[in-house]
Every structure is written in C-alpha cells, then in structure tokens.
Amino acid sequence: MISLFLQASLMTLVLVTLLWLWSVIIKNVSIVDIFWGFGFVVVNAFYVYSSGEMNYRKLLMLALVTIWGLRLTAYLAYRNIGKGEDFRYQEFRRNYGAERYWWFSYFQVFLLQGALIMIVSLPLLGVIAGNPSNELHLLDYLGIVVWLVGFSFEAGGDFQLARFKKDPKNKGKVLDTGFWKYTRHPNYFGDSAVWWAFALFSISAGSYWQIIGPSS
Numbered sequence: 001m002i003s004l005f006l007q008a009s010l011m012t013l014v015l016v017t018l019l020w021l022w023s024v025i026i027k028n029v030s031i032v033d034i035f036w037g038f039g040f041v042v043v044n045a046f047y048v049y050s051s052g053e054m055n056y057r058k059l060l061m062l063a064l065v066t067i068w069g070l071r072l073t074a075y076l077a078y079r080n081i082g083k084g085e086d087f088r089y090q091e092f093r094r095n096y097g098a099e100r101y102w103w104f105s106y107f108q109v110f111l112l113q114g115a116l117i118m119i120v121s122l123p124l125l126g127v128i129a130g131n132p133s134n135e136l137h138l139l140d141y142l143g144i145v146v147w148l149v150g151f152s153f154e155a156g157g158d159f160q161l162a163r164f165k166k167d168p169k170n171k172g173k174v175l176d177t178g179f180w181k182y183t184r185h186p187n188y189f190g191d192s193a194v195w196w197a198f199a200l201f202s203i204s205a206g207s208y209w210q211i212i213g214p215s216s
Contacts, residue, residue, distance in 0.1 A: 130205025150193025
C-alpha cells in the first residue's frame, strides 16, 4: 500500500510540475483549478489498475470517481477557460510581485494542490488495500446512496448557479431556489458528501484510518 501511495505521489508531482510550467508560459495559475477533479481520476485509475485482480467495489469506485472528477473538470473548464486568471491568483501575483510569483506559485498553489489530492484521496487507496472480496456490503450500498445525494447537490447546484448568473435580470440578487433553497453552498455540501461516500467504501473494505482524507 505504501509503495502504491508513493508511486501515485510521484506521478502527481510530475503532473502538477508540468502544469505549473504551462502556467508560467501562459501566465495563468487558474488552470490548476481545472486539474483538481481530473487529478483524482488519474490517481484512482492508477490505484485500481495497479492493484491486480478486480472486484465489484473497485469497479464501483472507478466509475463513481471518474464520473465525479470528469464532471467537475468539464464544469470548471467551461467556467474558467477564456476568462483570464482568477481574481484570487491575480491578487497573489500583485502581492508577491510578478518577478517572483512565477516560481512562488509552484509551492503555494501547485505543490499544495498535489499534496491535497493525495491526502483527500486516501479512501480510494483504502478500498484498494482492503478486503479483496467480490461481495458488496450494507456500507457499500449506503455509500452509493450518499454519493448520489452528494453528486446531485454538487452538479445540480453548479448548474443552477451558472444558469442564474447567465440571466442579467439576476444581477445583485441571491439564488434561493432549487438546491440553493436548502443550503447556501450545495456544491460544497455535495462535494463533502461524495467524499464521505468514498470513505464508507473504504470502511466497508476494512480500511479505517484512510477516512482522514474527507476529514481534512
């Protein structure tokens, strides 16, 4: 398990380094946001395909992580591409100075993003390192339900907010319908629920300490 984690960490380090180099060329750190969901898809696929024999839980994880990650990547790409660098990174660039932010961003943004991906994704490693049984248990089915709720809130919340902002009549207004009627941050709630669903899969596989990922 440690070997798989270290290999995945090295792979992630290479990817975020290449992404950083590209951000320096185009002078846009925002591309790291688009990578976030895709990074989990890559790490999980590496875990699954490096773990040997398949079982239903691994296949379930492969499907759910891929759906979640690619949906998030596509949404952030749609939202960010062509819009310039996000105001947060522009502020950092002004505060630190353009002459040094190009290299400072590697540590502040890209390495941090890579480290967070490895920590948050620990339940995915837990599934691989756990019970290889081909049988799904009650916690697995509960995890599927929690994932469906979380994914619905996250994807639905993003869709409703994008549609709301697109209408100029809503400028200055607060969205309080749909998923936004039940929580002020349905996308964050949904994301948290998705990762606790993966934690349930990890527990069902007999791996417990890895649930620190969603807790972080």
